[in-house]
Amino acid sequence: MRIALLGYGTVGSSFHKLIDIKKNLLKEKYGVMPQLIAICDRSGCMINEEGISYEAAYKAKIKSGHICDKDNGMHPLDVIRELSLDLMVETTTANFKTGEPALSHIFESMKRRIHVITTNKAPLALHMPALLEEASLNGVEFLYSGTVGGGTPFISFGEKVLRGNTLKEIKGILNGTTNYVLGRIIDDRLQMNEALSEAQKLGIAEADPTLDLNGFDSAAKLVILMNHLLGNRITISDIKISGINESLPAYKSDQTVKLIASSSPEPKVSMEVIKRGSPLDVSSTYNVLEFSVEELGKIYVTGKGAGGQETAASIIRDVVELKEKLMQKSYQIY
């Protein structure tokens, strides 16, 4: 399986390391032989038709901080156009204004019948209906399990466990950082800036936590879940979004406040008052999703949000799933 990896931060490089470590397992158990023939980051692209080892990429990155010490003139779109590829893995940084450069990487790959795995939420948040249509039009697989709950498999639960049932609504907490910060404000009476700088020191919040705090990260995940599990065709502009701030809604002693993403009655992300001890009242950095199922009532899946390692592991799972989907179609691409 000939792969181009676009983006070589924590997620991209952890994925590279994982396929090196799991090479034998992937081959023997799943019949997958992944070969990274191109890796691109902001500095340019490293290309090797025989496959790039983790060691080679690591050495280059140690030397110059980038994958290329001198620009070889190849850029990601050239890689997609000029190399013979089976799969493009997109792990660049999320850009919620334009979705770029990931959006172009994905469209260009699909047009050239290259399968796509992405861990970047932004292109999905902004253009998921168009991306699903483009994938189907070109007969390519489009996998994105790492974009939502890479650590807590909400998509897989909804798809595999609830098969044959009727899922009516989803509702939950989709961002661990804001859940931690809100918990410290409400339960321990911290100021928002105190709670936030503590979360940053603990590695729970990023240096720039804007997209967590303003609700965009939760909204992006809600878009992906609603499109995938409820059959909607929406983008982030269909979601009414507000984030967390210090003017909390009024709540009583047996209640608390959470940043809730919900599909009904209208797609929305906002602070909501919920009953203490109810299943959505999860603490610390936990995420939780409530599935309202016609035949089964309400079921909850709870777990921690994903770090770079878990997100990288989700790409491996998607690679295995891609292989199985292709086998079902009797393709032979490796």
Add this chain to the structure above:
Amino acid sequence: MRIALLGYGTVGSSFHKLIDIKKNLLKEKYGVMPQLIAICDRSGCMINEEGISYEAAYKAKIKSGHICDKDNGMHPLDVIRELSLDLMVETTTANFKTGEPALSHIFESMKRRIHVITTNKAPLALHMPALLEEASLNGVEFLYSGTVGGGTPFISFGEKVLRGNTLKEIKGILNGTTNYVLGRIIDDRLQMNEALSEAQKLGIAEADPTLDLNGFDSAAKLVILMNHLLGNRITISDIKISGINESLPAYKSDQTVKLIASSSPEPKVSMEVIKRGSPLDVSSTYNVLEFSVEELGKIYVTGKGAGGQETAASIIRDVVELKEKLMQKSYQIY
């Protein structure tokens, strides 16, 4: 698919009603054409080689309180031995002393290469390793998703969502009745007998709640989960069991007490002190299971325990799964 239904209480009769209601869906969507050719309860057996309608069984039951107004001399084991059957569905009452009569119904069916679906936990709690071996020896399918979390699909989550991951331990609350009673004792200072009679009035506890209170129901479910998900081969005698009573273990104000079933370090059901607000602190009649997964950390699935309706629906799901398993093996049995 020629079926004998043994046991015609809430679960059995709800299942019968459901296959009548869902007949077209089952045929068109899944290619399943279930035909109940025998129904047995304590009064005897009703037999019709053309299939027994729900109406016919309902009329008989209204008339005499039983499925047979006069004994036709056929008993369940005769039905299994003498009729040509594809599937035996076992829904008799759980008997944790001997497992009978369900145990004999199941063994006899397997020996005659009749597939088995059971919602009765007792034979599994007492003899699951032997039953799994007998099924495999005779090449029959043995499905029991209704025995654990018919309403909350713990088995299906562990099997389908965690595929490819390494499940190390399970731990949780597997009985909604005791969770409700403990919650009322701890949070609202009720006496145990007050909490219990309230639960009985609300239909949360049965008239005889012994098997819930003494931990046996939870232990039976733990046996089934450990054998199915962790590959153990244990019975209920391998579990250290204590139930709930008024001598609670000492706990602090930020803690509470729950009846916890856990696989490690030793298989055990007992009251345990847990931190308030932690994911195992679920209220009311909720059940919850913690999956400790090597690659993903701890993931929790939470939902309500099953009533008769949900358990009947779990038989339908098992029937569909049976059909799919048989298709994969290219059998043709309907």
